[in-house]
Amino acid sequence: MPELPEVTALASFLDEHLAGAEVTKLQIGAFFALKTAEPPYTALTGRIVDSVWCRGKFVVISTVPDRQEDGPEDSRSNGNERLHLMFHLAKAGWVHYYDELPQTKLKSGKVLIDARVGFRKDGRELGFDLTEAGTWKRLAIYVVRSPEDVPAVAELGPEPLDSAFDLETFSKLLTHRQQIKGVLRNQKMIAGIGNAYSDEILHVAKLSPFALASSLEPEEVERLYAALRATLMDAIREASGKPPSELKDSKRSSMRVHGRTGEACPVCGDTVQEVSFSDSSLQYCPTCQTGGKLLADRRTSKFLK
Structure with missing residues (x-):
């Protein structure tokens, strides 16, 4: 199972590559992995990646509205305008990153890909797949307005490398x-x-x-x-x-x-x-x-x- 060091490195890698990118698609290959219904996962399309970070073993991709459409005001200052794509890789899940995202459409139940997330940045189409090996399917995907809307995140203890954790x-x-x-x-x-x-x-x-x-x-x-x-x-x-x-x-x-x-x-x-x-x-x-x-x-x- 990926733990804090790997999740931290993964979030840092995704932040480096995806910050500022436009979300172009979120395809779900295994609907049992999607744990939320409101807001709908389709609401992410067209939004801009503000940052990628982690909380415990959860990776959090924070997005804001496209400021070109919503006016000059910096939407990062308005927490109500954020949407977060979050995932927990469980025991056997992982991320497969692409500098050039495959354009094939996922067929639910026919592939080993739980989800495919696409982005557009500097004229390129990039993104990643979420996959899970084994028979126990526990990889979890969330689309939420606040990470604390996920009960498991709200219940998390302190981060062990936080300065306050003395x-x-x-x-x-x-x-x-x-x-x-x-x-x-x-x-x-x-x-x-x-x-x-x-x-x-x-x-x-x-x-x-x-x-x-x-x-x-x-x-x-x-x-x-x-x-x-x-x-x-x-x-x-x-x-x-x-x-x-x-x-x-x-x-x-x-x-x-x-x-x-x-x-x-x-x-x-x-x-x-x-x-x-x-x-x-x-x-x-x-x-x-x-x-x-x-x-x-x-x-x-x-x-x-």
């Missing part, structure tokens, strides 16, 4: 008897971190994924906070400037423990271990994170004593 703010999230892995992944507590980067953050912090948040010592909380910030900032730097087609491979290649079961830990050389759940898994290093103890498969047993 150590004190982070510490206040760690008061429950919840495993720290779950806290990091909980979008209502912290936006944008998923399964992969929570593994990476905990490895850098040298903490067990099953440690209870409320049991962490002050020094461990400080270490975890520093690991969170450093891991995400390093990942954003690694992903920055790359086109969408390279972001998945870049993410995989930069992982220390996530997705590397059976390989050597890059820090201590111990073998990276895995814990399997019904629909996911986590990876960790016993030497670095659990004092050499193995964590049991959570589908059948609890933490090994």
Whole structure:
């Protein structure tokens, strides 16, 4: 699943290429992916891309009316005139960007393309497709007047790299008897971190994924906070400037423990271990994170004593 670093890089890439472009089309190939009906998705046609940004794992394409049609007043100052095209790529969704957009028309139910978005900029027709692999179709597309109109966005916790997200703010999230892995992944507590980067953050912090948040010592909380910030900032730097087609491979290649079961830990050389759940898994290093103890498969047993 794309997480904060990849979504940040993707939004930055799209902003660079699409800011100032006119929206020429939004074709829906899988209508179950479109989660909103008002305003209609056709209302985007003819509008101008003001900016592309992200909130958590959501990409937000903000548009304003064509000022040539609506007069000289800068419509960016009027929030009521904005429309936002938003999408969440879920577990297996992705963006395929085109410098020259294919002109074929999507046929609903006949293709693997959930949506095609076209733009005109500097006389060129460009755009991207939203696609989703696998049998579980969870990619979601929204057209809204405010990002907060999407309930999942309204409920998001703070952005972990925001200047306001300081150590004190982070510490206040760690008061429950919840495993720290779950806290990091909980979008209502912290936006944008998923399964992969929570593994990476905990490895850098040298903490067990099953440690209870409320049991962490002050020094461990400080270490975890520093690991969170450093891991995400390093990942954003690694992903920055790359086109969408390279972001998945870049993410995989930069992982220390996530997705590397059976390989050597890059820090201590111990073998990276895995814990399997019904629909996911986590990876960790016993030497670095659990004092050499193995964590049991959570589908059948609890933490090994």
